[in-house]
Amino acid sequence: xxxxxxLNGNPMEEIVGFARAVRVGPYISVGGTAxxxxxxxxxxxxxxxxxxxxxxxxxADALKRxxxxxxxxxxxxxLLTRIDDWKAVIDVRARYFRAIKPVDTIMQVSxxxxxxxxxxxxxxAVISGQR
Numbered sequence: 001x002x003x004x005x006x007l008n009g010n011p012m013e014e015i016v017g018f019a020r021a022v023r024v025g026p027y028i029s030v031g032g033t034a035x036x037x038x039x040x041x042x043x044x045x046x047x048x049x050x051x052x053x054x055x056x057x058x059x060a061d062a063l064k065r066x067x068x069x070x071x072x073x074x075x076x077x078x079l080l081t082r083i084d085d086w087k088a089v090i091d092v093r094a095r096y097f098r099a100i101k102p103v104d105t106i107m108q109v110s111x112x113x114x115x116x117x118x119x120x121x122x123x124x125a126v127i128s129g130q131r
Contacts, residue, residue, distance in 0.1 A: 001025040006062045021062040026127040028066045032079070032120045033058045034112065042116040048085035052078075052092040055121040060096075063125055072125040073102045079120045083108040089119055 006021035007013050013020075021030040035043045035051035036058075044050025060070050076097065078089055086106055093104070102123075112120060 004066060006065045008058070008062065020058070021066050023066040023068075028063060028068055028072070028125040028127070030059050030062050030121075030123040030125070032122055033062075034114065034117050034120050042114060045116050046118075048080070048082070048118045049088040049092050051117065051119045052089040052121070055119060056092065056096055059121060059123050063123070066125075068125050068127050070096055071100060072127050073097065073100060073123050074126050075102050075124040076104045077122040078104065078106045079109050079112075079122075080106065081109060081111055081118050085118060 001024050004023040005019040008020045012018065018031060021028055033055045035054040037043045043054040063069050063072065076093065078093065080086060080089065
């Protein structure tokens with residue numbers, strides 16, 4: 001099967017060797033997605049809902065470039081530095097995934113590389129049908 005890399009121009013892609021997403025056949029994995037704007041700065045500092053929104057926007061773009069979309073997501077993972085933010089974040093997730101109902105994991109981590117980040121998302125998708 002062919003392996004398609006979805007890159008988004010992050011300088012670390014070449015330095016450490018990672019892709020925003022990887023598609024192999026109908027399977028797409030989107031790695032830890034932080035709330036970073038096009039300018040490279042953190043979006044929604046101090047606001048977990050705004051950060052969750054940005055993470056999902058980035059994931060949607062990566063899936064689109066891989067020939068998929070949010071409707072193909074089968075799993076999300078939400079990583080939080082403050083577990084008490086779960087409700088604000090899950091309310092954002094629900095706007096995108098309520099009807100799709102992918103499985104989900106929510107967990108607390110001690111910190112991210114950037115201390116401004118309160119949340120990261122991961123997603124896995126399986127493309128159904130022909131595209």
